[in-house]
Every structure is written in C-alpha cells, then in structure tokens.
Amino acid sequence: MQKYINKANILIEALPYIQKLAGKTVVIKYGGNAMIDDSLKEKVMEDITLLKYVGVNPIIVHGGGPDISEALSHYNIKSEFVNGLRVTDAKTMDIAQMVLVGKTNKAIVSSINVKGGNAIGICGIDGKLIECEKDMPIVNGEKVDIGFVGKITRINAHALNVLASDRYIPVVAPIGIGSDGQSYNINADTVAGAIAAALKAEKLMLLTDVPGIKESNESDEIIYEISQDKIFKMIEEGKICGGMIPKTLSCIEAIDAGVKRVHIIDGRIPHCILLEIFTDTGIGTMITA
16 A cells, blocks of 8 residues: 555655646757667656646757767768767758658657657758758857858747647757758757747756766766856866757756756656656756856
8 A cells, every 4th residue: 555655645746846837838858868778768758748748838859969970870971070069061961851850850759659649740941940040169269160050040939839839749850941941950959948948938958868067077976056157167167068068058048038947867867857847856957047
C-alpha cells in the first residue's frame, strides 16, 4: 500500500505546478544525448505528451548536429565550427536542410504521435516562421563569414500560437528563410530562445549533455541560479565557451524579452522535463535577469 501512497504524493506535489502552467507555453530545446539514446528518447517523448495532456502547451525546437555530421562525413565533408556555430557552405546547407527537415524532424514527430500526442513538424521556411539574414560572428574583433548561417530577424509567433493553443504540438527544425528565399542554418538554441521570446513563454528549457553551468571547466560544482551579468563575465573569462556560448546567450535574450524562467538541464537524466517542471527542487541551472 505504501508504494501507492508514494505515487499519490508525487501527483499531489505536481498539482500546484500543473495549475500554474495550465494554458501556458513552454519551449523545449531538444538535443544532445536525449536525441541519441533510445531509452532517453522514449522518456522525453512521454514527458512532452504528458505536458500536453495536463494542459501545458509545449513547443519543441530540435537540434541535429550528430545527424548532420554523420551525413557530411558520408560525403567526405569536414565539419568546422566558429564560436559554436557550424560553418555552412552551399553543399553543407543542402545536407543540413535535408537531414533536419526530412529526417530528424519527422522522426521526432512520429515518436510523439506514437505516444498519443498530435505533433506537427515544421521548419522556419513554412509560413515564414523564422525570417533571418546572414550572420557574421565576431572573432578577435573582426567579422567572419561562415556561410549560410542565419541571424534571426523575425519569428511568426501567430502561426505557432495557433498550433500550440489548439491540440497540436509544434516540432520546429532550425532552418530559417532570408528575404531572397535563401535557406539558412541556425543554431537550435538560438531558435528556441527567439521563439520563447516572441511568444513570451512561461518557460524555456534547454536539454543538454551537462548538468548545468559549472563554476569552471575543471569544476564539478553546478551553479543552480545565475544572473546575466555573471554569464557575460564567465564568457569573457573563458569559463563559458564553445557551444555553451550561443546556448547561454539565447537564454539571456529570452529573459530580456519577458520569458519568466529559463533552465539549462541535463537531458541524460530520465524524465528530466517532468523533474524540472513538476517537482519542488528541480534540476540544472536557472538563469535570471
């Protein structure tokens, strides 16, 4: 009998969070090991489906770096990165779009639908969902041309609201569209942050392969709450580097735009989404203004 009582207590602990989030939008950036490990995939899909059934409106933005790298390797194309962004020439762009939209996106949609959800896969080209221009990151004080990498100029929030506020779960591939019709590859963390900002989402959650932001590269100590100023300082000091730079900057953009909570959580933990949203303690790093 006690095990059933414990289960009931877990549900009761979740009740105030379910009430608070009912009808609210939660943007989830899905990436890392949670996209590779079959067992973790299952649990993420279950978490997302459950959120929808209890009245939350999840919007999923997915990455696909490993799938793109594998496809590029097949064509003997070397992967290069600048400030955590993939250098994307014309051939790489074609492959990235093919993989993200044609393979990765539809696999996620199918997995959610198998769990009983109603997922719809889209990318930034559909309905001009993600409008962008060419991005030129600054390295050592100078702008660097890294090819067809997009800088977001506008999010079609109306289209996402129409889907998410109905029975559907939007699953967004991070491909944007320029004013000339050119497709652009965009960092998925950046897309998730921009979408959360445009929709004034209640939460933005980034699933990663790390427990959260650490005090240093050598430290195992997680920072459970951090301010924007501290993040900028850690980037300057090199404590936040590589792929964590666009990740944390997208979090700051979302906070500045009115997103109430931004969390970087460990996607390697089973049911990490539910543990973060529906428990008193939560996991990972929360970023605040």
